Amino acid sequence: MTSSFFSGEPVSRRSILRSGALATAGLFLGRHVSFAQAMAAAASPAPGAPAKAIIQVWLWGGPSHLDTFDPKPGAGYDYCGPLNKPIPTNVDGMVIGELLPLLAQQADKYSLLRGMTHGNYNHETASYMVQSGHAEGDRLVYPSIGAVTSLLKGYEAGYHGMVPPYIVLTQPQGRVSEAGFLGPRYKPFATGGDPARQPFAVQGIVAEGISTRRQQERRDLLHHLDTLGNALQGDSSVLAEFHQSEETAYDMILGEGAKIFDLSQEGQPMRDWYGNNTFGQSCLAARRLIEQGVRFVTINSNGWDTHKENFQAMRRKVPELDKGLAALLQDLASRGLLESTIVWVGGEFGRTPKVQWEAPWNGGRGHWGKAFTTLIAGGGFRGGQVIGSTDAKGEEVRERPIYPWDLLGTMYQQLGIDPDTSFPRMGDPAVRLTQQPGPGVQFGGRLKELV
DSSP, X not given: OHHHHHTTXXXXXXXXXXXXXXXXXXXXXXXXXXXXXXXXXXXOOOTTOSOOEEEEEEETTOOOSTTTTSOOGGGOHHHHTTOOOOEEOSSTTOEEOTXXXXXXXXXXXXXXXXXXXXXXXXXHHHHHHHHHSOOTTOSSOOOOHHHHHHHHTTGGGTOOOXXXXXXXXXXXXXXXXXXXXXXXXXXXXXXXXXXXXXXXXXXXXXXXXXXXXXXXXXXXXXXXXXXXXXXXXTOTTTTHHHHHHHHHHHHHHHSHHHHTTOGGGGOHHHHHHHOSSHHHHHHHHHHHHHHTTOSEEEEEEOOOOOSSOHHHHHHHHHHHHHHHHHHHHHHHHHTTOGGGEEEEEEOSOEEOSSOBOSTTTSSBOOEEOSOEEEEEESTTOOSSOEEOXXXXXXXXXXXXXXXXXXXXXXXXXXXXXXXXXXXEETTEEEEESSOOOOTTOOOOOOOGGGO
């Protein structure tokens, strides 16, 4: 077990707890000599950077840009369908989809990147490009920005939080290897459970149906059965590190750590404000995690792969997005956290601008990598801006193309991390944090307009 833990291989929480090691804390906070430390030494974050953390709202499957943040009312019914009445925002000249009235009143806090493009139509490779800031086809699997942030702004920057610095609410994205060549230690901690339920059953921390008293009784029984520990009580130095790990692990289960995920502490009016659904409560949980110093939180929202009956799905999904995200932006701003927290909203691509009315799609939209929209807020990014534009039907980027590496490179800069840093990798040629010029790779340039 020890060699497996320190080698960075995945370890079952259940097997650890059953063995009495209670190394959950070690899994969260343990350190080991690795390539990652050499990587961190090569990329010292710059002081005075505006951003400290990122909340990524990942709209898994690719949201329709025409139905959300890049409406095209003049394109006609075959492109707009019934959603043909965009609404003005509190920023002159900026209009967004009619299902986003709350975000329309928060437009001064965010900017829209309507020139996003990469030309890829495959979920896996498009997700990889957007998450890692690297084009497909390289022999290496590069880490996601979440894993890199976990490394450079988390573990190697003295992070000592009760929970890991990189968390996914609630399920892993499943389309990419988030840690890439960094290895499993830098994968996100996926909470599981549903924050809209009480309790929020976070895996390994909150056991649904098991009371705090029963958890304590289990701990007492474990101590009673620990014959080796009982025999060595007189020599505290022998098991001091073990006992410290146990205390930290149980603080996550029975103490202050568990309270981080207890959304009932927020009160019902706050929970109602965010929306009493999985997405809204995930936004609330993300704010609480940022308050605790977590560096990267992904809210993994599925259901955006609308090949069939797109407009029915939009009428369900977009109002939830509108309510939860508008509350998150306003809440972060009121607490003084938005200026140091990047909020990044989007998916791996957009949807086909022309609606597929025929069966079996019945008003669906397919994959579209030529043009899509990303929302960016906080962390030193200026709000109230629209960068880039698409043509009259939303099919092509007309001006100011923005590639994933342009955006991620800018976010790294806002975090105080040099996106062009080279890192040694165990005898391999030097690799870079973000995509570098090469055959067939296009760039639009970093987002100097917003920083």
